[in-house]
Amino acid sequence: MPLPHPIPEDLAELVARRFRVLAEPMRIRLLDRLREGEATVGELSDALAASQQNASKHLAVLADAGMLGRRKDGNRVYYRIVDESVFALCEQVCDAAQQQLCALQELVEGVTA
Amino acid sequence: MPLPHPIPEDLAELVARRFRVLAEPMRIRLLDRLREGEATVGELSDALAASQQNASKHLAVLADAGMLGRRKDGNRVYYRIVDESVFALCEQVCDAAQQQLCALQELVEGVTA
DNA sequence: CATCTCCACAACTAAAGTGTTGTACAACGT
DNA sequence: ACGTTGTACAACACTTTAGTTGTGGAGATG
Numbered sequence: 001m002p003l004p005h006p007i008p009e010d011l012a013e014l015v016a017r018r019f020r021v022l023a024e025p026m027r028i029r030l031l032d033r034l035r036e037g038e039a040t041v042g043e044l045s046d047a048l049a050a051s052q053q054n055a056s057k058h059l060a061v062l063a064d065a066g067m068l069g070r071r072k073d074g075n076r077v078y079y080r081i082v083d084e085s086v087f088a089l090c091e092q093v094c095d096a097a098q099q100q101l102c103a104l105q106e107l108v109e110g111v112t113a
Numbered sequence: 114m115p116l117p118h119p120i121p122e123d124l125a126e127l128v129a130r131r132f133r134v135l136a137e138p139m140r141i142r143l144l145d146r147l148r149e150g151e152a153t154v155g156e157l158s159d160a161l162a163a164s165q166q167n168a169s170k171h172l173a174v175l176a177d178a179g180m181l182g183r184r185k186d187g188n189r190v191y192y193r194i195v196d197e198s199v200f201a202l203c204e205q206v207c208d209a210a211q212q213q214l215c216a217l218q219e220l221v222e223g224v225t226a
Numbered sequence: 227c228a229t230c231t232c233c234a235c236a237a238c239t240a241a242a243g244t245g246t247t248g249t250a251c252a253a254c255g256t
Numbered sequence: 257a258c259g260t261t262g263t264a265c266a267a268c269a270c271t272t273t274a275g276t277t278g279t280g281g282a283g284a285t286g
Binding site for chain 2: 001011036089
Binding site for chain 3: 279
């Protein structure tokens with residue numbers, strides 16, 4: 001689906017807001033950990049060496065953005081990924097970063113050669 | 114290219130930092146405007162109703178991230194897109210947002226029906 | 227040379243976000 | 257019934273960031 005051009009201000013804000021959700025390392029790591037399947041807040045905060053409160057807050061952000069789902073089971077709350085598309089985004093970002101690194105390396109080689 | 118799992122903290126930070134660059138409406142709009150081709154700081158700040166200084170700062174952020182290129186011609190500085198992949202990212206984000214809206218709409222229809 | 231235009235840097239203010247601490251509440255086990 | 261566990265909320269300090277204002281410097285123009 002092509003983007004409209006010029007992009008309306010509202011849409012620009014919407015897009016930016018979505019990017020902002022992914023603009024925190026802890027949230028990236030939470031998403032990554034959830035690729036293994038749903039997990040509780042405690043499991044996640046343990047796995048990432050984060051405080052329970054901090055993990056909970058970040059999970060809430062991801063859930064509010066519609067990327068995660070919540071499921072309460074007794075005392076615990078299980079979070080799971082509901083928007084698998086975020087991983088495609090992350091991979092694209094990684095690819096772009098890697099391409100940049102390669103370009104830099106070529107430059108360095110060009111200088112030192 | 115598949116992402117490593119578990120993701121190293123360093124990579125998580127790198128990815129997050131890259132998302133952060135796109136997490137501002139003004140920068141999204143600057144990128145969008147540059148789809149028409151390279152433009153000077155003045156042209157861009159005029160087109161987006163931004164101050165010259167503000168546009169300049171955001172352009173510097175985008176250029177530092179390797180998304181834009183700079184070209185000086187006499188008195189003016191032309192910026193251009195060098196990393197076309199950012200638009201694929203934006204489109205994916207738009208798609209995800211739209212899918213969410215659709216899901217919400219279906220929910221609403223389900224309630225009101 | 228004088229002046230004007232275009233751009234970037236620096237300092238400042240205001241706002242937003244992150245992580246911590248303390249706490250409240252619900253569900254579980256004994 | 258009581259203490260414990262698991263989660264979320266609120267208040268706080270701290271950091272980061274956006275936007276403005278003021279300014280300096282490079283290049284054009286007269």
